[in-house]
Every structure is written in structure tokens, then in C-alpha cells.
Amino acid sequence: MTxxxxxxxxxxxxxxxxxxxxxxxxxxxxxxFMPVGTAATVKAMMPDSVAATGADIILxxxxxxxxRPTAERIDRLGGLHRFMNWQGPILTDSGGFQVMSLAxxxxxxxxxxxxxxxxxGSRHTLTPERSMExxxxxxxxxxxxxxxxxxxxxxxxxxxxxxRLSMRWAERSKAAFGDRPGHALFGIMQGGVTRxxxxxxxxxLKAIGFDGYAVGGLAVGEGQEAMFDVLDYxxxxxxxxxxxxxxxxxxxxxxxxxxxxxxxMMDCVLPTRSGRTxxxxxxxxxxxxxNARHADDPRPLxxxxxxxxxxxxxxxxxxxxxxxxxxxxxxxxxxxxxxxxQELMAGMRAAIAEGRFADWQEAFHAxxxxxxxxxx
Amino acid sequence: MTxxxxxxxxxxxxxxxxxxxxxxxxxxxxxxFMPVGTAATVKAMMPDSVAATGADIILxxxxxxxxRPTAERIDRLGGLHRFMNWQGPILTDSGGFQVMSLAxxxxxxxxxxxxxxxxxGSRHTLTPERSMExxxxxxxxxxxxxxxxxxxxxxxxxxxxxxRLSMRWAERSKAAFGDRPGHALFGIMQGGVTRxxxxxxxxxLKAIGFDGYAVGGLAVGEGQEAMFDVLDYxxxxxxxxxxxxxxxxxxxxxxxxxxxxxxxMMDCVLPTRSGRTxxxxxxxxxxxxxNARHADDPRPLxxxxxxxxxxxxxxxxxxxxxxxxxxxxxxxxxxxxxxxxQELMAGMRAAIAEGRFADWQEAFHAxxxxxxxxxx
Numbered sequence: 001m002t003x004x005x006x007x008x009x010x011x012x013x014x015x016x017x018x019x020x021x022x023x024x025x026x027x028x029x030x031x032x033f034m035p036v037g038t039a040a041t042v043k044a045m046m047p048d049s050v051a052a053t054g055a056d057i058i059l060x061x062x063x064x065x066x067x068r069p070t071a072e073r074i075d076r077l078g079g080l081h082r083f084m085n086w087q088g089p090i091l092t093d094s095g096g097f098q099v100m101s102l103a104x105x106x107x108x109x110x111x112x113x114x115x116x117x118x119x120x121g122s123r124h125t126l127t128p129e130r131s132m133e134x135x136x137x138x139x140x141x142x143x144x145x146x147x148x149x150x151x152x153x154x155x156x157x158x159x160x161x162x163x164r165l166s167m168r169w170a171e172r173s174k175a176a177f178g179d180r181p182g183h184a185l186f187g188i189m190q191g192g193v194t195r196x197x198x199x200x201x202x203x204x205l206k207a208i209g210f211d212g213y214a215v216g217g218l219a220v221g222e223g224q225e226a227m228f229d230v231l232d233y234x235x236x237x238x239x240x241x242x243x244x245x246x247x248x249x250x251x252x253x254x255x256x257x258x259x260x261x262x263x264x265m266m267d268c269v270l271p272t273r274s275g276r277t278x279x280x281x282x283x284x285x286x287x288x289x290x291n292a293r294h295a296d297d298p299r300p301l302x303x304x305x306x307x308x309x310x311x312x313x314x315x316x317x318x319x320x321x322x323x324x325x326x327x328x329x330x331x332x333x334x335x336x337x338x339x340x341x342q343e344l345m346a347g348m349r350a351a352i353a354e355g356r357f358a359d360w361q362e363a364f365h366a367x368x369x370x371x372x373x374x375x376x
Numbered sequence: 377m378t379x380x381x382x383x384x385x386x387x388x389x390x391x392x393x394x395x396x397x398x399x400x401x402x403x404x405x406x407x408x409f410m411p412v413g414t415a416a417t418v419k420a421m422m423p424d425s426v427a428a429t430g431a432d433i434i435l436x437x438x439x440x441x442x443x444r445p446t447a448e449r450i451d452r453l454g455g456l457h458r459f460m461n462w463q464g465p466i467l468t469d470s471g472g473f474q475v476m477s478l479a480x481x482x483x484x485x486x487x488x489x490x491x492x493x494x495x496x497g498s499r500h501t502l503t504p505e506r507s508m509e510x511x512x513x514x515x516x517x518x519x520x521x522x523x524x525x526x527x528x529x530x531x532x533x534x535x536x537x538x539x540r541l542s543m544r545w546a547e548r549s550k551a552a553f554g555d556r557p558g559h560a561l562f563g564i565m566q567g568g569v570t571r572x573x574x575x576x577x578x579x580x581l582k583a584i585g586f587d588g589y590a591v592g593g594l595a596v597g598e599g600q601e602a603m604f605d606v607l608d609y610x611x612x613x614x615x616x617x618x619x620x621x622x623x624x625x626x627x628x629x630x631x632x633x634x635x636x637x638x639x640x641m642m643d644c645v646l647p648t649r650s651g652r653t654x655x656x657x658x659x660x661x662x663x664x665x666x667n668a669r670h671a672d673d674p675r676p677l678x679x680x681x682x683x684x685x686x687x688x689x690x691x692x693x694x695x696x697x698x699x700x701x702x703x704x705x706x707x708x709x710x711x712x713x714x715x716x717x718q719e720l721m722a723g724m725r726a727a728i729a730e731g732r733f734a735d736w737q738e739a740f741h742a743x744x745x746x747x748x749x750x751x752x
Contacts, residue, residue, distance in 0.1 A: 039697070040693070040697070041697055041703075043704070044704070044707075045704070046684070046704070047688075068696065069671065077674055077690060077693070078674070083696075085688040085689060085693075295445065296449060298452075298454070308422070312423075312461040314453060316445070317453070317459055317461075320415075320416065320445040321416070324444060326415060327706055327707070328417045328419070328421070328422070331420075331422065331703070
């Protein structure tokens with residue numbers, strides 16, 4: 001069993017990278033997509049099904065778990081892995097992003113953030129120190145620094161203020177995290193879409209020193225073009241020998257573009273949330289299963305897909321159970337979407353390892369350009 | 377592969393019976409509990425998980441399926457088994473009971489029932505002939521006669537009228553069903569809680585001749601005592617060498633009492649519906665997982681249960697995901713409840729085969745009398 005947290009960069013192809021993160025709980029093949037398990041469950045999925053899609057690691061949300069069932073309760077029950085029956089690595093966010101997007105009556109100071117729970121109105125405080133404590137109680141394998149992520153658009157001054165506060169919090173996070181062999185602490189680069197601020201943030205993080213580095217503050221409304229503009233230089237500001245994690249991204253083409261720019265890890269609620277709203281990702285683009293044209297279609301979502309939804313069911317069935325609001329619709333469509341995302345990552349890992357990532361990208365975009373199969 | 381539909385009564389113990397129904401789609405061990413798959417899905421379960429609980433056969437609802445996605449569509453798509461990916465036997469009800477309980481603007485004549493869909497208000501007609509056609513289009517293995525089931529309490533005259541209409545409809549059902557090797561048609565005894573009417577109904581059905589006989593018109597509000605009073609004589613009016621099916625029953629102690637009185641098959645939405653509302657069946661009785669006393673309880677629902685909910689999760693976790701309205705709560709609790717029901721049936725089958733059913737019943741009631749495990 002590996003005791004240390006290590007990153008082995010095995011291949012590069014252009015800026016794209018593939019490698020393996022080793023943790024005491026197992027290996028994470030990169031580029032990696034992390035399904036989101038907000039409230040100690042990847043919604044509508046059994047943990048063994050999540051693993052069966054090819055996911056090596058999942059993400060848990062500090063904000064949700066601290067409110068319900070609470071970090072102290074999860075700790076008493078043996079930690080998050082045991083609680084939710086997921087034995088692989090878990091990355092937890094710091095709570096900072098979701099406090100700003102979900103909580104009520106937020107008050108931000110140098111010390112941290114006080115807020116009211118969106119569930120029951122109870123009052124809570126998050127600071128770098130408390131975020132580290134919560135993530136330790138959860139038993140997280142990859143812990144994220146506590147940061148402030150302003151929504152875009154924001155003024156340069158506002159973005160700079162938030163970034164510099166986040167860098168001071170990063171230092172406090174590192175001090176509070178301490179020395180925990182086998183567990184990793186990742187810093188989070190902020191700075192919006194302003195290159196000088198991104199560079200300043202990267203330098204500050206590197207001076208502190210982390211086990212991995214996240215690019216934060218993107219996918220918050222700036223659009224893909226602006227995001228890619230940042231990703232054209234931001235990963236290059238980070239150490240080559242540490243994993244780079246793009247937070248909260250994204251659509252399949254966002255993910256491919258991010259990997260092409262040197263990103264190693266990503267997470268997003270899109271495949272799971274879309275599964276519950278009938279949006280299906282396939283190699284030929286997005287399919288809306290609610291559409292009446294599927295009602296009599298005996299074909300699977302994707303002939304080449306090996307997930308249970310595609311192996312065992314017609315579009316007509318998936319359309320029927322979605323319209324009838326049956327739980328199995330969420331179960332099957334979520335499974336398919338996660339399977340698709342993991343196949344995407346596996347395809348990129350193989351292409352990078354074999355030095356054919358540019359061809360792979362071209363084929364990826366060409367397939368999508370075809371659009372969904374025509375009606376019978 | 378068996379081509380015929382046969383029933384092999386293997387053992388009796390008092391009035392309790394155990395045997396095997398053979399169909400071209402597989403064997404059904406009796407006494408059998410049939411999970412309900414109303415809208416072409418056993419709610420919150422994958423079909424392979426339903427089979428893993430030990431279910432040999434499931435039930436489909438003609439009323440729901442004729443409205444959405446329609447029997448004709450399911451037929452075009454290869455039948456209900458293929459549509460919903462359940463390869464074992466399927467029993468379908470006739471639509472009669474649910475028309476009376478769910479549909480709007482019902483109009484009953486000698487010919488049949490016209491009604492408005494509860495889904496979209498569209499107008500439909502069900503007759504014995506149309507019910508047989510729908511069940512044939514679905515590809516049902518065990519087809520039920522079209523009947524009228526009045527809600528209790530009802531006057532004797534009303535119960536008698538409905539029973540005699542149902543017997544005329546049973547004759548029309550048999551004629552419309554025709555000769556379909558490997559498929560079975562079951563007659564349905566009516567007559568409320570009035571012995572003379574039940575006996576008259578049984579004689580009428582036997583004169584027509586069916587592959588199996590259901591006891592209908594119970595579990596409609598009369599209470600367990602009145603139901604058992606009927607079951608004390610009703611099964612004895614039916615042929616010994618054919619399966620006897622008690623429709624829509626029930627709670628675990630209803631099921632045990634019915635088996636003790638000579639019933640071979642049952643169905644009920646209770647284990648699945650209760651799974652979604654947090655009511656859990658265990659050998660020590662019913663547990664309400666929503667109750668705050670489970671919030672910190674690291675123990676499984678039932679130490680002896682081998683279902684995934686009990687093997688992999690604490691009561692604290694199940695409480696958390698139920699309160700957080702996570703889909704996995706419905707998935708796990710439904711799985712547990714179906715597993716419990718199937719274990720109950722397996723326990724009874726073994727006890728009957730070994731001539732110790734009275735002892736088994738005593739132990740069943742003694743365990744339930746203990747109540748749930750005390751809080752830690």
C-alpha cells in the first residue's frame with residue numbers, strides 16, 4: 001500500500017499530460033474526471049456503479065456535509081468513505097465556493113465567512129482553520145484550501161482583493177493542515193480573467209508550496225472563450241510535477257479543451273444533474289430524451305456505448321420512464337452520462353500516452369459535428 | 377425449455393402449500409411474492425437487482441401501461457419483457473381494479489368500462505376482450521380476467537351484482553384469451569366477505585376452467601380479521617392442483633396468514649412504496665428511518681440481513697440520505713424491503729417443505745413482538 005501522496009507524470013503530448021496520482025486509497029489516472037457526491041452520495045448511483053463507470057475518485061462538498069449530517073457526526077461514524085461506502089480517494093472542496101453561491105446572510109471578514117444555512121437557517125462560520133478541521137473530520141484524501149471565489153463579471157479591484165485574501169487564507173490553510181502523510185493539500189489559484197493577477201496568485205501559492213494546484217474562479221459565467229484564454233497561460237504558471245485541477249468544469253468540450261491546455265483533474269455536477277433532467281451526453285452530442293421523437297425509437301442512446309442504459313434499453317424506454325418521472329430514469333441516464341465522461345477521459349489518456357492527442361481531438365469534434373442519429 | 381404452463385404442488389403443511397409454477401420464461405417458487413412494476417419499472421430498482429432479491433416474477437399494471445406508453449407501442453418495441461429488461465415471468469392485472477380506483481368519469485355497463493385517463497384526460501374503454509388484447513400485446517405470461525372489484529363496505533346486493541358481472545366477464549375473458557400455450561389465464565373470485573357469494577363465484581370460475589385462480593376483492597379496506605375470515609374458507613373452494621393468488625396483499629403478517637390459509641401467490645406495492653417513504657420492514661417489525669433516533673446509529677437496519685443497504689450502510693447514513701431526499705435512499709430502502717419480503721417467502725417455502733411451518737410462524741411472530749433494537 002502506498003503511504004505517500006505522489007504524482008507520476010507519465011506522458012505529455014503538446015501541453016496535454018497523462019499520469020497517475022497515488023494515494024493510500026488507490027490510484028487516480030489522469031486526466032481524471034471526478035463525479036460529484038455532494039451530500040455523501042453521487043446522486044441516483046450506487047457507489048459500486050460509480051466505480052464501474054471508471055471513476056477513480058469522487059468529490060464531496062464541505063458546505064453541504066458540514067450542515068447535514070455535520071462533519072463531527074461523519075467522523076463519529078468512521079469518516080466519509082465508510083459513511084457513504086466509497087473506498088477510493090475522495091477530494092473535498094473547502095466550502096468557500098458554495099458558501100458564496102448557496103448560503104444566506106453571508107458576512108465576509110479577514111477571519112472568514114459567517115452565514116446562515118440554506119437548509120434550516122442555523123448560523124455557521126467558515127475560516128481556513130475550520131475548513132481544514134472539517135475536511136480532516138471527513139477523512140478527505142485531497143483537501144482544498146479555503147478561498148473566496150467572486151462571481152464574474154467583477155471589477156479588477158474586486159478580483160484582486162478576493163485573490164489576495166485567498167492567498168492569505170491559503171497560507172493559513174497550509175499552517176492549519178499541518179503534516180498528514182498520505183493526505184494532500186491543494187492550493188487554489190484565483191485572479192479572474194486577468195493575467196497579472198493569475199500570475200501573482202500562482203507565485204504566492206508556489207511560495208507556500210502545495211501537493212497540487214487548482215485553477216479556481218473559472219466556469220462562473222465567463223464563457224468558454226474567456227476560460228480557454230486563461231487556460232492558455234494559467235497552467236504554465238504552475239509546477240510541472242504537481243497535479244493541476246480545474247474546478248467545476250464542465251461540458252465535454254470544455255474538458256477536452258482544458259486537458260489540451262495542461263489540466264489533469266476536473267469535477268462537475270453536469271453529468272449527474274443532466275441525468276436527472278433528461279439531458280444525455282453522447283459522442284454525437286447532447287440528446288434530450290424528453291423529445292417526442294424518441295417515443296417509438298427501439299435503438300439505444302448510443303450503439304457503441306457499453307453502459308447498462310445503452311446495453312439493455314431502447315430510447316423509447318428511457319423516454320417513457322423519464323416522462324413518467326420514474327426513478328429508474330435518473331438512475332439509467334446518470335449512469336450513462338458518467339460512463340460517457342469516463343470514456344472520454346480514458347480516450348484522452350490513451351491518446352496522450354500514444355502521442356496522438358491532436359488526432360483524437362479532431363475525431364472528437366468531427367463526431368459531435370454530426371449531431372444525433374436521424375429519426376428512423 | 378418448458379413450453380407448457382404447469383403447477384407442481386410439492387409439499388403441504390396444514391393448509392400451507394409449497395410448489396413450483398413452470399413457465400417458458402422460468403420457474404416461480406411458491407409461495408411467491410411478486411414485486412409490482414406498475415409503469416414498466418419496479419420503482420427505484422434495476423431489474424437485475426429485483427432478481428437478486430430472489431423475485432421470480434413481477435407484476436405489471438394494464439391500466440397504467442395502456443395509458444402510457446400504450447400496449448401497442450410496447451408490442452411494437454418487442455413486448456414488455458424486452459421493453460423493461462425483465463426476462464423472467466410477468467403477471468399483468470386486467471386493469472379492472474385500477475380503473476375503479478384511479479380513473480375519472482367511469483361509466484360501467486354490461487359491455488365494460490369507459491373512463492378518462494388520470495394522466496391526460498383522454499377517453500378509453502376497457503372490456504374483457506380489450507383487456508385480453510392489451511395483456512397479449514404486453515406479452516404477459518400470466519393474464520388476469522377482467523373483473524369489477526367494488527370497494528368495501530358495500531351492500532350484499534352490490535357485491536353480488538359486481539360478482540355476477542365479473543363471472544360473465546370471466547367467461548368472455550376466457551373466450552377472448554383463446555388457446556395460448558405457455559401463457560396462463562387466471563380467473564378471479566369475487567364476493568366480498570359473504571361466504572355464499574364467494575362459493576357461488578368459485579363454482580362459476582371452476583365451471584369455466586382456468587390455469588389458476590385469484591382471490592380478488594380483499595385488501596380493499598375490510599381489515600385483516602375480515603380478510604382472514606374469508607381466507608379461512610375461500611382457498612378451499614378452489615382446485616387443489618392450480619395456483620391460488622391473493623391480489624394486492626400485503627403486510628408481512630397478512631402474507632404469512634394468507635400462506636397459512638393455502639395461498640400460493642401475492643403481490644403488493646407496500647415494500648416498494650414504503651421504501652420511498654422511509655418505512656422499513658425487518659424481522660423485528662417496522663422501522664421508520666426518518667426518526668431522529670437513527671441519526672447517530674452506526675448499526676445496520678438488520679444485523680442478519682444480507683441486502684446492500686444492510687451490508688454497506690449504517691442507519692445513520694440511511695437516515696441522512698432519506699432526510700436529504702436523496703434518490704439513493706429510495707434505492708437502498710426499496711432493495712432492503714424487497715429483500716426482506718423475498719426472505720420471508722423463502723423461509724416459508726423451506727418450512728412448509730420440511731413440515732415445520734407452525735414453528736416457523738411462531739418464531740416469526742415472536743421476533744416481531746420484540747420490536748426494533750433499542751437505541752444505543
